[in-house]
Amino acid sequence: MDDVSNEGPLYLQIAERLARAIRAGTLKRGERLASVRELASQQAVSASTAVQALRWLEDARLIVAKPRSGYFVASRPTALPEPQLSRARPRSRVVHLDELGQEVLRQSAVPGLISFGAACPEPELFDQDRVRRAFTKVVQRHRELLCTYPLGPGREEVRRAVARYALGLGCELQAGDLVMTNSCMEAITLCLKAVTKPGDVVALESPTYFGFLEILQSLHLRALEIPTHPRHGISLDALQLALDTQAIKALLVVPTLSNPMGSCMPLAERKRLAQMVARHDIALVEDVIYNDLAEQEDKRRAVRSFDNTGHVMLCGSFSKTMAPGLRLGWVDGGRWAQTIHKIQSVQAGAQTAVVELALADLLNQAGAAAALRQLRANLARRVDEARSLIAGSFPRGTRVSDPGGGFILWVELPAGLDAVALYEACMAENICIAPGSMFSASPRFRHCLRLSVGGRWGKEHPQALCRIGALATQMLEAALRSRAA
Ligand SMILES: Cc1ncc(COP(=O)(O)O)c(C=O)c1O
Structure with missing residues (x-):
C-alpha cells in the first residue's frame, strides 16, 4: 500500500514526506530539522504552511521543539518493527467464538489482578x-x-x-x-x-x-x-x-x-x-x-x-x-x-x-477540549513506556504496533509461540493479557496478543510487562529445544 497520497493540503504532504524520512531512518533520532524559514524555502511554501507541517509532526510525536534551538527528531522508542500487513483469506466464515473473550473480560474485573486484558480506561484518567x-x-x-x-x-x-x-x-x-x-x-x-x-x-x-x-x-x-x-x-x-x-x-x-x-x-x-x-x-x-x-x-x-x-x-x-x-x-x-x-x-x-x-x-x-488534550498526553506517555519495556524484554523477533494515539498495543510474537499458552502462564502469575485469537474468526493470530495500557497503572505494571516478556522468551526457548530434540 502506498504510504501517502498526493492529495490533501500542502502542509500534510510535506509533513508526511518528512514522517516517512524519519520512519525510514533517513532523518535520525536527535537530528536537527530545517528551521521554519529553511523548510519554507526548500519546499517553496509560506512560513505558515511550514509551521503547520512541523506542528503535525510534533502532534505525531515524531519531532520535538526545543526552545531557541529548533525542531529535532524525537527519540521515541522504535527499536521494534511494526506488525506485518495481515493476510486474511478472501472467504467469509460463520463466527464460532470460544469463551476466551468473555473470560478475559471477567478476569480483568477481578480486584488485584494486573490487567492488560480489557480495553477499559481507568477512572483516574x-x-x-x-x-x-x-x-x-x-x-x-x-x-x-x-x-x-x-x-x-x-x-x-x-x-x-x-x-x-x-x-x-x-x-x-x-x-x-x-x-x-x-x-x-x-x-x-x-x-x-x-x-x-x-x-x-x-x-x-x-x-x-x-x-x-x-x-x-x-x-x-x-x-x-x-x-x-x-x-x-x-x-x-x-x-x-x-x-x-x-x-x-x-x-x-x-x-x-x-x-x-x-x-x-x-x-x-x-x-x-x-x-x-x-x-x-x-x-x-x-x-x-x-x-x-x-x-x-x-x-x-x-x-x-x-x-x-x-x-x-x-x-x-x-x-x-x-x-x-x-x-x-x-x-x-x-x-x-x-x-x-x-x-x-x-x-x-x-x-x-x-x-x-x-x-x-x-x-x-x-x-471538554482541554480534558481530551490531557487524556491524550497521559496515554501517549504510557504507550511510549510500554513500547520501550516490550523492546527491552520480549523475545527477539517480536513486533509491536506504534499507534497514533489511544492505549492499545498489538504485539506479534515470533512464529511458533502460542499466545493462549502464554495467557495461561501469565494468569498463573496474576497477570491478564488478551490472546490474539480473540480478534479473528480464524486461528490466524494465535502468535499475537493485545495489551491495553489504559487500565490501572501502578508500579507493578511495568514489572508485569517485563515478566510477560520473560515468560514468552522461556516458552520460545522451550519450543525450540523440543523441536531440536
Ligand atoms: C472499537 C470499539 N468499539 C466499541 C467498543 C465498546 O464501546 P461501548 O462501551 O460504548 O459499547 C469498544 C470497546 O473496547 C471498541 O474497542
Missing part, C-alpha cells in the same frame, strides 16, 4: 469532578426527571449536543436523525439489524475487535476479514477485490485507532472508502469511538464527512474518552436513519434522561 458536577447540576435542576418515563430516541438537548460534537469529526448531522443508545455496541447492533439478515456477509478489518465478532455471531452473520495494515488500516485494494467478487451486505470499520491494531486510515483513503460504498450501494458502519484520541487532528475526521449519499452509518460513545460509566452511545443511520429509529423504539427503548442531559452539558462545556 478522566476529569471525574467535571462529570460529577454535571450530574449534580442536572439532578438539582430537573427534580422530576428520575420519576418521569423516558420515551423516544433521546432528549433533544443531547442529540443537539452530539450533532455539535460531530462537527469536530467533520460531519454535519441533524439532531432529528440521531438516536441515543446505551453504548456504541448497541448502536452498531442496531445498524447491522437495519441492513442485514441472517446469513449475510459483513466485511471487517483483520484482526478486528472481538466484540464485533460477538455481534456477528449473535445476529448469525458471516465475517469476511479483510487484510489490514498496522498503520493505515483496512486495505482498500483487498476490499475492492472482495466487493467485485462476493456479495457483501455491510462493512464494519474503525478508521481511527482500530482495535486491536491501532491503525488510522489516511484522509485520501477515507474519501475513497466513502466513494466505494456509494458505488457498490452497501452500508458502511463506521465506529468513531476512538477518534478523539488520535494524536493527529486530520485522523479525527470521519469517513462519514466524505459521504454525500447516506451510505455511512455513524456510531460512537464516550466510553473511551470521557466517562465509561455514562453508558451512552449514539447512532446516525444515514439513509437508514428511519429504520434505526423504528428498531430502537421497538427493541431497545429510551435511555436515562438524567444521564443524557449530563452528557449534553459535558459536551457543551468549554473544558
